Amino acid sequence: MxxxxxxxxxxxxxxxxxxxxxxxxxxxxxxxxxxxxxxxxxxxxxxxxxxxxxxxxxxxxxxxxxxxxxxxxxxxxxxxxxxxxxxxxxxxxxxxxxxxxxxxxxxxxxxxxxxxxxxxxxxxxxxxMIEDAGGVGGYYRIMDILHDARNPRHEEIERWVEWQAxxxxxxxxxxxxxxxxLYFPKAAYSSSAAPDAGICPARRVKLRDVVDALEYQSDALAAYIDLDAVEVRMLFFEDFVGQEEYERSLREFESCNSLMLPRPEELDDYGVMRSFALMQEGVAGDRLKRAVEGRGAFKRFKSEVAKLGIEEDWLAFRDESRAETARDFLEANGVRWA
Incomplete structure (x- = not known):
C-alpha cells in the first residue's frame, strides 16, 4: 500500500x-x-x-x-x-x-x-486549538485573558475554556x-483509468443492496461487502442453513477483502421510531409518543401505526433512515455507492 x-x-x-x-x-x-x-x-x-x-x-x-x-x-x-x-x-x-x-x-x-x-x-x-474561538487571533486573545487573573473577563473566559477546550x-x-x-479499506477502483474532470473513476456498491441487507440481517445471518467484487453478500450460520451452505458462504467470506455491515443491535431502531413519533402532530403524535415509552415499545408502536393508518409514511421514513445510516457507514469506510 x-x-x-x-x-x-x-x-x-x-x-x-x-x-x-x-x-x-x-x-x-x-x-x-x-x-x-x-x-x-x-x-x-x-x-x-x-x-x-x-x-x-x-x-x-x-x-x-x-x-x-x-x-x-x-x-x-x-x-x-x-x-x-x-x-x-x-x-x-x-x-x-x-x-x-x-x-x-x-x-x-x-x-x-x-x-x-x-x-x-x-x-x-x-x-x-479551541473551536469557535474566533480563529488564531481570537484564540490567542482568549489565552491572554485566561492567564491574566486581573482581567475583568478572566472568570468568564475560564469557565468557557473549561467547557469548550x-x-x-x-x-x-x-x-x-x-x-x-477511520480505518479506510481500499475500495476497488482503476487508478490507471483516465480521470474524468479530475475525478478518478471507481466501482460503486449499490446503496439499495446495503439498505436491504441492513434490514435482512438476523441472529443467523450477517451481511458484508465484498470489496474486491464491490457487492453485498450474506454470511449464513450453520444452524440456519445446514453444513454445506454454511461452509460455502464461509469460504466466500474468507476469500475476499470484506467489510462487515453494522449488526442489528448496532442500529438505533428505537431512535428512528421516536424521531418519527416526534414528527407527528396532534392526536397521532401524542399516541405514538406514549407508545415508544417503556417496555414493549416496538409492539405498541407498530400497533398504533396500523390503527392510525400511517404505515406507508412510517415505512418510507424508516427506509430513508436506513439509507442515511448506510451512506454514513459507507462514507466513513471509504466505500463509494450508487
Missing part, C-alpha cells in the same frame, strides 16, 4: 501547531478532512474546503443547498487525493469559514511499501480513535 506522509500546520500559530500524519493513497478528500478533524480535535461542526494549486475550484462537501454551494465547487466525497499528491507539494485546508482556521499541508514523503495501519499520527507539536492532545489516543472509526 502506498502511504502519503503529510505535515499539517495551522497557519499563523507561534510556535507552530502541527501534526505529521500518514494516510493511505486511496482515500478521498472528505476522508482526509475526517483525519485532520481527529488529529486537531476539531468537532466537525463547520464547513470546510481544500484549495489545490492545480485545481481551479475549491474541493468541499456539497450539500445541495444553493445558499451553501457556490455551484462550481467539487464534491470532496467524489475526489480521490491520489492524482494530486506529489512529494514536495503543498496545498491548503480551510475549516470554519467564520473563524477561518487555515491549515497548510506539506507532502513530506511518498512510501509505496508502507504496510503499517493508516491513517495515523506520527509526530506532533502544540496543543489543539479539548483534552490535552495525545497521538496514541488519536490513533486509537482513528483505528476504530
Amino acid at each position: 502506498t502511504t502519503y506522509h503529510l505535515k499539517v500546520t495551522i497557519g499563523e500559530t507561534e510556535p507552530p501547531v502541527w501534526r505529521k500524519i500518514a494516510v493511505p493513497n486511496h482515500i478521498t478528500f472528505h476522508q482526509l478532512h475526517l483525519v485532520i478533524q481527529e488529529c486537531f480535535q476539531w468537532q466537525d461542526y463547520h464547513l470546510y474546503k481544500f484549495e489545490l494549486p492545480d485545481v481551479e475550484s475549491p474541493i468541499t462537501r456539497l450539500f445541495g443547498d444553493p445558499f451553501i454551494d457556490e455551484g462550481n465547487d467539487i464534491d470532496a466525497r467524489e475526489m480521490l487525493i491520489d492524482p494530486y499528491i506529489a512529494k514536495g507539494g503543498r496545498f491548503r485546508y480551510i475549516y470554519d469559514f467564520g473563524d477561518w482556521w487555515e491549515h497548510v499541508i506539506d507532502v513530506l514523503d511518498i512510501d509505496p511499501l508502507d504496510d503499517a495501519r493508516a491513517p495515523r499520527v506520527t509526530a506532533s507539536q502544540g496543543e489543539s 479539548p483534552k490535552p492532545f495525545s497521538a496514541d489516543t488519536a490513533n486509537a480513535h482513528m483505528d476504530e472509526l
Whole structure:
C-alpha cells in the first residue's frame, strides 16, 4: 500500500501547531478532512474546503443547498487525493469559514511499501486549538485573558475554556480513535483509468443492496461487502442453513477483502421510531409518543401505526433512515455507492 506522509500546520500559530500524519493513497478528500478533524480535535461542526494549486475550484462537501454551494465547487466525497499528491507539494485546508482556521499541508514523503495501519499520527507539536474561538487571533486573545487573573473577563473566559477546550492532545489516543472509526479499506477502483474532470473513476456498491441487507440481517445471518467484487453478500450460520451452505458462504467470506455491515443491535431502531413519533402532530403524535415509552415499545408502536393508518409514511421514513445510516457507514469506510 502506498502511504502519503503529510505535515499539517495551522497557519499563523507561534510556535507552530502541527501534526505529521500518514494516510493511505486511496482515500478521498472528505476522508482526509475526517483525519485532520481527529488529529486537531476539531468537532466537525463547520464547513470546510481544500484549495489545490492545480485545481481551479475549491474541493468541499456539497450539500445541495444553493445558499451553501457556490455551484462550481467539487464534491470532496467524489475526489480521490491520489492524482494530486506529489512529494514536495503543498496545498491548503480551510475549516470554519467564520473563524477561518487555515491549515497548510506539506507532502513530506511518498512510501509505496508502507504496510503499517493508516491513517495515523506520527509526530506532533502544540496543543489543539479551541473551536469557535474566533480563529488564531481570537484564540490567542482568549489565552491572554485566561492567564491574566486581573482581567475583568478572566472568570468568564475560564469557565468557557473549561467547557469548550479539548483534552490535552495525545497521538496514541488519536490513533486509537482513528483505528476504530477511520480505518479506510481500499475500495476497488482503476487508478490507471483516465480521470474524468479530475475525478478518478471507481466501482460503486449499490446503496439499495446495503439498505436491504441492513434490514435482512438476523441472529443467523450477517451481511458484508465484498470489496474486491464491490457487492453485498450474506454470511449464513450453520444452524440456519445446514453444513454445506454454511461452509460455502464461509469460504466466500474468507476469500475476499470484506467489510462487515453494522449488526442489528448496532442500529438505533428505537431512535428512528421516536424521531418519527416526534414528527407527528396532534392526536397521532401524542399516541405514538406514549407508545415508544417503556417496555414493549416496538409492539405498541407498530400497533398504533396500523390503527392510525400511517404505515406507508412510517415505512418510507424508516427506509430513508436506513439509507442515511448506510451512506454514513459507507462514507466513513471509504466505500463509494450508487
